[in-house]
Amino acid sequence: METTKTLKTEKPEKYDEKSLKGTIVSVGFVAAVIVVMWVAVFWIYMERV
């Protein structure tokens, strides 16, 4: 049991304080909203012309 505990605490943290991986995901979300909205309205335009 003791060994397992030590192993757990020694496992390196994947995200340190300076990690900006969440920012990359968030910016990706912004990009996705822009693309989806633009493509959806463009599709409506193509359907109507």
Place this chain on the structure above:
Amino acid sequence: MEQSLRETIHENPKKILGVNSQDAKVSLSYLTVAFVSLLIGGILGLVQGLERAGLIQLPSWLNYYQVLTAHGLLLLVVFTATFSIGYLYANLSHALGGLLPKVRKLAWTGFVLMIIGVAMVVTMIVLNEASVLYTFYPPLAAHPIFYIGLVFVVLGIWACCFGVFINYRHWRKNHPGEVTPILAFFTMGVFVLWFFASLGVTIEVFTLIPWSMGLVETTNVMVARTLFWWFGHTLVNIWYLVAISAWYVFVPRIIGGRHFSDKLIRLVVILVVILNIPGGFHHQIIDPAISQSIKFLHVFMSLSIAVPSLMTAFAMFVVFERTGRRLGGKGLLGWLKKLPWGDVRFLAPMIAMISFIFGGAGGIVNTSNQLNQVIHNTMWVVGHFHITVGVSVVLTFFGICYWLIPHLSKRKLTPKMNKIGIIQTLIWTVGMIIMSGSMHIVGLLGDPRRTSDTTYGGHEAAASWVPFEMLFAVGATLLLIGVIIQVYAVFNMMFFAPKGNTEYPVAEPEDDETPTPMWTERWGLWIVLLLMVVAMAYVVPIVDMLLNAPPGSPPIRTW
């Protein structure tokens, strides 16, 4: 030895305890007018929503377009302008260690001019002499007093512009080699943009006054529309610049974090100031009399405004992630949980920022030529500006109230008022999702905006819009409840909350940030670049509209 007040102001103005009482009176007066306008404008908004849904019929002495004009002008011009001036003058006073006496006088002069102007404008709308909508461009013609009232409003704004320029210049002279405090930098950006934006509409209004008096028979509608949108769209980005000043400077402090980058913030302000005015042309993308090649240039110029917005999105995500991780947030998005969602000073601007993702994406749709043909003059546009102005801007303004007003009135934000603020924010958000969301969808189905009756003799397509129009009324009802709670909160914090000191929550830069370069202070250069961009966008089309002018329009009154 203890430092004198003068030395303290000179060395570190941020150490001075906020806004002095004389300056606070200026800001509180502007904020009072703002929230009275919000209440009246909000009531008119609900009246409009109920009439549009067919749930009420207006009495014979009041028509839909009167209500629409008053709602638009009271909220889009009076509320936003008076709130912005009150907030920005408080920021200027805080950042520069107080307003100069002559600047304070100019702010009061501006206040009186704006009140006179608004009284003239509103009187003409109430008398049914000016149902020309918020955009007030020809051929619809109002009573001359309506336009003269608008001149007073512009003069009031100019008085405030000159006040800021004088105070900035005075500080600059006394602080050679120093970078302006960030709040004063934002204030300069907003008022530079306001001054140059209002030039277009001023020229337009001066041509409309003799036209509405019958001294000239016709006016050039295309030129007037172009000059209006020079101002109209820039106004949107003035609100946006005011809102992001709170996102960049106050929100990081409220969540216990730091600025992302002082240099990036200043670059965003500079880009918004330089690139903004030609964005107005995307409102005319379906207009005749502008060639395809010029429209292509304008699409590009309008889209360029997205660049500083995307920089802002990135910078704010960095601030949130860094702060959340410092507070113990783990995993890919665990830092989000560490943010203070129970603090209205954070919750309101945070929802405002999230809404801007959708509002900004909608703006890109509006700016694209083919896509604009799908949504032009439909309810989509109304939904778009309710999500951008009504949430991204207004919810930020509401969030600011919960620390600015207690600070100015030397009172405290109580836990109870914080809870009321949270409830208000949630009601506002739900109301706006219902109203703006249904407006977007029904706009794509073709429902036109600015039209009192859209039944079209019971046509099948028009009938499909009815459920969405009912949702406008539901959303508008929630929004009016939100307005009433907000107005209560504002006046409670102004006059009745417990006495005490409230912090002016200005964030500091990161410890390892390098000094901001002095080139960011070159306002003369930024103004020259602004004028060059305006010249690139406007000279060719306006000359074309004048040389190949269509027959002018006489004044038209449709109501």
